[in-house]
Amino acid sequence: MSQPTQKSKGGSHRRLLSRMLVLTGVVALSAPAFLSEVAHAADETMRVGVLIPGSKTDKGWMESGYDGVVAAEKEFGPKLKTQIIENINYADMEQALTNLASKNQLVIGVGGQTQAAVLKIAKRFPNVKFSIVGGSKGESMPPNVAGYDVKQAEIAFVAGAAAAMLTKTNAVSYTGGMEIPSIVNAGKEFGNGARYINPKIKYFESYTGDFDNVAKAREATAAAIAQGADVHYHILNLGLRGLEQAAKEKNTHVIGSYTDRCGTDPLYVAYSITGVGFQAQYAIEQLEKGTWQPGYKPFGLAMGPKASGIAVCQSTPAMDAKLKQIEQDILSGKIKVSEG
Incomplete structure (x- = not known):
């Protein structure tokens, strides 16, 4: 009596397996559509x-x-x-x-x-x-x-003009990191901007060779301060900490770069906006949007104030007007600046 029972169970198992295979086939047939929807969602x-x-x-x-x-x-x-x-x-x-x-x-x-x-x-x-x-x-x-x-050179020229208006000693400085064309051009135009306002202004320019070297930035800024500079501009990363240290020690001031943070630190008298985040x-x-090219x-001044501009923290209407005119003259080509 036991053998027929085993055959019956075996038949039952075969029928169950057959149904499972049919169901699996249905799932398999529908899988591409389902997976394509998941893939489409992932693509979004x-x-x-x-x-x-x-x-x-x-x-x-x-x-x-x-x-x-x-x-x-x-x-x-x-x-x-x-x-x-x-x-x-x-x-x-x-x-x-x-x-x-x-x-x-x-x-x-x-x-x-x-x-x-x-x-x-x-x-x-x-x-x-x-x-x-x-x-x-x-x-x-x-x-x-x-x-x-x-286009750092554009706004560096404007920053130089602002520095010449803000200095009390008629001496300003610039410290750059790596001595590559865009950083050198920015330094050159900062000096040109300062001389545009005051042809007799003293200008000190130095490069640390490293955007993040705090000690070298501090040393370069201290050397400029020793020669009379009281407003400092920079293109540095962590090296900025050294510039700040030197400026604080001698009660001089900094024009910051990249973002307007007026009101957050009295060490800073102005900021140039260079739209890195923008x-x-x-x-x-x-x-x-699918419009990446x-x-x-x-970018620069032509792309508007979010891309490039100057923010003087305690400005005057006359200063604002002069700086705005300089920006317009750069855009029109009346004032020529370096590339980069």
């Missing part, structure tokens, strides 16, 4: 990688770029997923960019110092878009790379 999430070579809390270029990414995150909410790598030295940039490019649709390099590595890595990832905040015009770019020129946010907005794009 923007994936953006950001390389910040310095510190995102440097009160300078890097923090401004980071602020722009944060603004985009608030603008797009869960639609935007970001991956940020910060504090990367030059030797490790290619590896960091490779990491970002393998996981994201758009990669943003915050700073012209990322350009050489971006141009190299972009060729290996032709389907990934790359935007360089602070990209220069000189080099030809692959068809998946955009270079956004903040450009980072711009790149992400263009990706979302490769190639060189100049």
Whole structure:
């Protein structure tokens, strides 16, 4: 009696297995449509990688770029997923960019110092878009790379004019990091702007060779102060800490860069706005709209006050009018400034 029962169970198992196979087949047939919907939903999430070579809390270029990414995150909410790598030295940039490019649709390099590595890595990832905040015009770019020129030389000229109006000793200084064309041109035009207001003003210019070297920035600023400078401008990252230390010790003042923070620190008498964050946010907005374009794009004064401008913390109507006229003369070509 036991054998027929086993056959019955075996038949039951075969029928159950048959039904399971039929059901599995139905699921299999419907799976592509279901998976395509999931894939479509995933495609609607923007994936953006950001390389910040310095510190995102440097009160300078890097923090401004980071602020722009944060603004985009608030603008797009869960639609935007970001991956940020910060504090990367030059030797490790290619590896960091490779990491970002393998996981994201758009990669943003915050700073012209990322350009050489971006141009190299972009060729290996032709389907990934790359935007360089602070990209220069000189080099030809692959068809998946955009270079956004903040045109620091323009606003440095205006900052120099403001410094000449603010100084009490008729002496001003500029400290740059790496001695690369865009940083050197900014220093040159800061001096030109100061002399535009006062041809006899003393101007001291120095470079530390490193945007983040606090000790060298402090030393350079102290040397300028010893020669009479009482208003200081810069293109530095963490090196700004050294400039601030020297200025505080001798009761001199600073014109900050990148973002208007008037009222937050009495050490600062003005800020130049160079739109680093504006450009980072711009790149992400263009990706979302489907209007992202490769190639060189100049920003600067022509793109409006969010991209470039000057904020004097305790200004006068006459000073504001003079600085506005200088901006207009730069835009019209009446005042010629360097590229970059």
